[in-house]
Amino acid sequence: MGVDLSLVLGHSLGAAELLAFPERASASLEMQRAAWQLWQVMRPRWRNLRREEEFATFVAGERLTEDEVLAAWARGDTLSFEWAGFHLYFGRRAVEASHLERLAVFVLDLDHLRAPLQACARALARELRSPSIVYGPDSSSPFEAALDVVVGSSLPEILAVVTRSCGAPARSVREMAGEDEGLNLDRSCYFVEVVGLVTKEEIRALCALALESFKDVLPPERFRDAHDWVHRYGEWGLAMEHVFDWVGDLDLPVDQAQFDAIEHAMAAMGWAESSRMKWLRGYFTSLMARNSHEG
Incomplete structure (x- = not known):
């Protein structure tokens, strides 16, 4: 065939x-x-x-x-x-x-x-x-x-x-x-x-990259907290969970690069289809549709 x-x-x-x-x-x-x-x-x-x-x-x-x-x-x-x-x-x-x-x-x-x-x-x-x-x-x-x-x-x-x-x-x-x-x-x-490609250090790096993409969007004190969780305490998963919460609670804008960075980090942790990622995917799609309509 x-x-x-x-x-x-x-x-x-x-x-x-x-x-x-x-x-x-x-x-x-x-x-x-x-x-x-x-x-x-x-x-x-x-x-x-x-x-x-x-x-x-x-x-x-x-x-x-x-x-x-x-x-x-x-x-x-x-x-x-x-x-x-x-x-x-x-x-x-x-x-x-x-x-x-x-x-x-x-x-x-x-x-x-x-x-x-x-x-x-x-x-x-x-x-x-x-x-x-x-x-x-x-x-x-x-x-x-x-x-x-x-x-x-x-x-x-x-x-x-x-x-x-x-x-x-x-x-x-x-x-x-x-x-x-x-x-x-x-x-x-x-x-x-x-694929066995992601070590703990690589996951941390991906989460750090995702967090950094939100630096100019998050309130400074919250960014510092998340930064400490990733870099000082090794709690990068917790940092990502809080980023999701803050995006929703504060109705923060999310662009394509930010979405891609956080999706990549979540996929590396095996959470690509988690409830939080599914929520962000819907949030991002709605945001893009709203921006397109307003534009």
Whole structure:
């Protein structure tokens, strides 16, 4: 069946950071090693595969300026890149990556492909600081319709849509196919892998970044309290809870960068779909709609 493998990952790169990302990714030793291992597995079956150096280089589809990236995202377009057999499409907050290999080859681990391909996915996720990877079919499935990186959806939002469309995820990659080795293209057609990328120190850094984005919005004494919880007492989760409370109690404005920063911190703590995050998502959506109406 002509169904290719598709991945979805989150990212919080700004336009300038995205333009600099190919150089950063190409210099990553983990990404280089993962791409080289995948190249070794794919090379015997892909006679026209790029040379190893080209295969492991992260390449932009076209040269763009920062303003052009922002304009593309404003139109709902994605920016394209290639790396290790992936065609990657960057929306404002998430990435869809379709691979040259068929989904069945990955799911059934034909030619021992699964491990090196997952190593590439994990290396990319760590470089993007995506807390999880969603694996699924690129076509012939409700999963395809739920892939909405174009309009700026975040990974948690996309995953919520996928869950509604396709039900609960498979418990393993292998369970994306039945015992007869036929692919599941309706239920259990996708798998979510949590990436082991976030240490306590990294979570603290993400929470500190989210808090810093609210520095000019929060009352100074409350910002100082939250700052102490993060930096002096290691209570970054408590600090984030109070930020939510203050935003609601004081009806504070929240812009896209602030929302992205706090969503990323919450996802790193495993709270992307917590009641507080769901509340903030609704609050932010209402705020944007109100501002658009007033504008």
